Amino acid sequence: MANLNITLHLLVCLAGAHGAAAQATPKAKPEADRRAIVQVLTTQTAAWNRGDIPGFMQGYWQSDSLVFIGRKGPTYGWQPTLANYQKNYPDAATMGQLDFGGLRVSLLAPGAAQVVGRWHLARPAALGDLQGYFLLVMRQINGKWVVVADHTNSSQ
Template sequence: MKQIIKLILVLTCLFSFQVQAQKINDKQAILNLLEKQRTEWNKGNVEAFMQGYWKNDSLLFVGKSGATYGWQKTLDNYKKGYPNKAAMGFLTFGIKKVDLLTKDRAFVLGSWNVKQEKNELKGYFTLLLRKINGVWKIVVDHSS
């Protein structure tokens, strides 16, 4: 009986460590996605920046003009608002929180700052991400 209890305890510990390691890996993958977006933005490459978003008509972006549905529409709006590298400026993020809600859903809270030559834009964002086919993608972005 003692052997069975020890085995159960060992297996429980191993499972717990595995779950914790996966959470750390997922959080890092999300941070890597955001860093890749920031890097591509700063190169002036909006299309590459958009690769962090779910390429689907159900993607939801909420900004100062209201709600926008769809990856292509979101890309078009970014291109309209930031038509060139000078308008895009230099982007930085301040990540405040990354919470794994489930094994394939996450929430991110952060701040954004765009320094242009003569202007500075800044605000906050909340993101809902889904792990789709093993890859984290932004499915909802509320930026103010």
């Protein structure tokens, strides 16, 4: 657990170093921040479920410093992450219907949070459902909460 906390701290510091110039220090407002973070995920789910991967990606930091860690290892940058999603989910059937559950939002510092949760894709029987867990590091950049680091795994 100590290693996870150190890793998250380093990710938050790295993300802050890249985004600090464009970001004013937000004032602490825990409940409003939690609601805003959950709203980002709700908006992403709606975009995914209508087959809109670019819309889904609006919840991510549009930066070369974004990191997505999946089963094939890390991907750096917003554009390569978008390309991976488009390659792996080329049509609505493959995308399925997404839902998130078991969300646990923890505010780490003003303008920084982590979210742990479960994801599930309901897909046609021929493709089979997918599911797993994720850990997101989110930052408030230019007044908007965005995912700056995403570690997602699949239990398949």
